[in-house]
Amino acid sequence: MNGSKAPFAVRWRDRRNRILLDQRFHKLAMKFGIGRFFARRSAQKLFDLTAGFIYSQVLAAGIRAGLFEHLAKGPTSPAETARAIGLPDDGTRRLLAASASLDLADKLSDGRFMLGPQGAALLANPGIAAMVRHHDAIYADLADPLKALETRGGGELAKLWDYKGPDQDRPTGETERYTALMTASQDLVAAETLRVFNISGYTRILDIGGGSGRFLTHVATRNANAELHLLDRKTVADLAREALRSHPASHRFTVHGGNFLDAPLPDGCDLITLVRILHDHDDDIVLALLDRISHALRPSRGTLLISEPMADERARSRIGDAYFNIYLHAMGTGRPRTPSELTRFLERTGFSRIRHLSTGMPIATSALVAETR
Ligand SMILES: CC(C)=CCC/C(C)=C/CC/C(C)=C/C=C/C(C)=C/C=C/C=C(C)/C=C/C=C(C)/C=C/C=C(C)/C=C/CC(C)(C)O
Numbered sequence: 001m002n003g004s005k006a007p008f009a010v011r012w013r014d015r016r017n018r019i020l021l022d023q024r025f026h027k028l029a030m031k032f033g034i035g036r037f038f039a040r041r042s043a044q045k046l047f048d049l050t051a052g053f054i055y056s057q058v059l060a061a062g063i064r065a066g067l068f069e070h071l072a073k074g075p076t077s078p079a080e081t082a083r084a085i086g087l088p089d090d091g092t093r094r095l096l097a098a099s100a101s102l103d104l105a106d107k108l109s110d111g112r113f114m115l116g117p118q119g120a121a122l123l124a125n126p127g128i129a130a131m132v133r134h135h136d137a138i139y140a141d142l143a144d145p146l147k148a149l150e151t152r153g154g155g156e157l158a159k160l161w162d163y164k165g166p167d168q169d170r171p172t173g174e175t176e177r178y179t180a181l182m183t184a185s186q187d188l189v190a191a192e193t194l195r196v197f198n199i200s201g202y203t204r205i206l207d208i209g210g211g212s213g214r215f216l217t218h219v220a221t222r223n224a225n226a227e228l229h230l231l232d233r234k235t236v237a238d239l240a241r242e243a244l245r246s247h248p249a250s251h252r253f254t255v256h257g258g259n260f261l262d263a264p265l266p267d268g269c270d271l272i273t274l275v276r277i278l279h280d281h282d283d284d285i286v287l288a289l290l291d292r293i294s295h296a297l298r299p300s301r302g303t304l305l306i307s308e309p310m311a312d313e314r315a316r317s318r319i320g321d322a323y324f325n326i327y328l329h330a331m332g333t334g335r336p337r338t339p340s341e342l343t344r345f346l347e348r349t350g351f352s353r354i355r356h357l358s359t360g361m362p363i364a365t366s367a368l369v370a371e372t373r
């Protein structure tokens with residue numbers, strides 16, 4: 001590298017890497033307390049990347065066996081646990097020790113185990129267990145990671161998200177499965193979105209790709225008067241009608257079935273929401289959809305709210321740049337976008353006053369708001 005011409009940001013990284021690559025530096029660092037501290041930290045981080053797939057499977061095993069619900073009842077011995085979760089003694093002891101090392105369980109001094117802090121967070125957010133269970137599909141797709149990067153879609157995950165199926169309106173087990181998964185994981189997304197975006201003043205709201213309507217039920221509790229419309233594929237719209245029928249505000253919901261690229265959008269809406277929608281689609285579809293929304297909102301000078309996990313401008317978001325980037329590749333459609341990419345798409349389709357609302361939980365979602373001119 002031509003060090004003198006490179007910008008400072010490149011020069012210092014180059015210098016850092018040369019030091020870190022030098023075995024003599026490693027030996028020197030281990031001679032001092034502070035050096036050992038940083039070396040240990042760096043080794044632990046690299047080890048977590050190396051062993052992460054085993055951690056994930058420990059979590060998956062605990063969820064499938066019902067381990068965390070059992071631990072939540074109070075201190076329990078490995079033998080009691082083995083009986084409760086139906087695994088052999090040895091397997092149970094290993095699962096308990098592994099879970100304790102990952103803070104999913106706590107080991108007491110008398111050898112018994114209790115629920116750990118991460119186990120408690122897991123039980124408090126039931127959507128996470130649903131996500132972990134469905135990881136079977138992507139786990140299979142990533143068994144050969146290079147093959148997964150060479151091909152786009154075509155594996156197990158693409159079968160679940162059958163957006164491109166030959167007959168969009170045919171009921172399939174997959175639409176039911178993915179809608180249940182989205183319903184189970186919606187609460188954290190809705191809580192963060194509606195914490196940073198004040199939805200109370202709108203009168204006619206349309207949630208495009210609204211799934212079973214879970215997001216709109218959260219909207220209903222924060223906005224007592226608005227008419228609430230949902231548009232999704234016909235098969236999903238049927239599931240939404242069923243789910244919303246018994247809701248206390250059922251008279252305020254209207255469900256529309258159809259493809260968001262050609263179905264009529266209800267007119268007169270002052271707010272349209274896209275929750276976990278755009279990242280599922282390639283650029284041509286995103287632009288076509290934003291263009292339709294922009295036209296639909298223009299007469300009432302309406303607002304568009306986009307809520308989904310996003311990529312980071314410097315590729316530092318593990319949920320956007322690692323998880324969803326690879327996930328959506330395996331799924332065969334879409335990609336996570338940065339707020340500035342989405343902003344450019346919004347400007348091209350006639351939106352202005354675009355604002356990025358920072359949520360406290362980017363792993364759940366990020367949000368962008370835009371207005372029609
Ligand atoms: C009590 C003492 C001693 C101290 C207290 C200290 C303190 C204040 C602690 C805080 C406790 C607390 C409130 C913890 C909260 C923890 C939370 C909220 C954890 C949340 C974790 C969320 C996770 C792990 C989310 C994972 C999400 C995933 C994997 C999402 C996957 C989504 C997919 C696959 C979506 C697919 C849709 C598609 C196709 C992309 O469109």
Ligand SMILES: C[S@@+](CC[C@H](N)C(=O)[O-])C[C@H]1O[C@@H](n2cnc3c(N)ncnc32)[C@H](O)[C@@H]1O
Pocket residue numbers: 163179182183186189208209210211212214215231232233236258259260261274275276277280
């Ligand atoms: C990832 S899910 C998100 C569901 C919901 N908004 C949520 O966050 O829980 C995407 C939704 O978009 C719907 N969808 C995908 N392509 C669509 C299309 N062309 N027309 C209408 N809906 C579509 C799917 O059926 C699904 O319900």
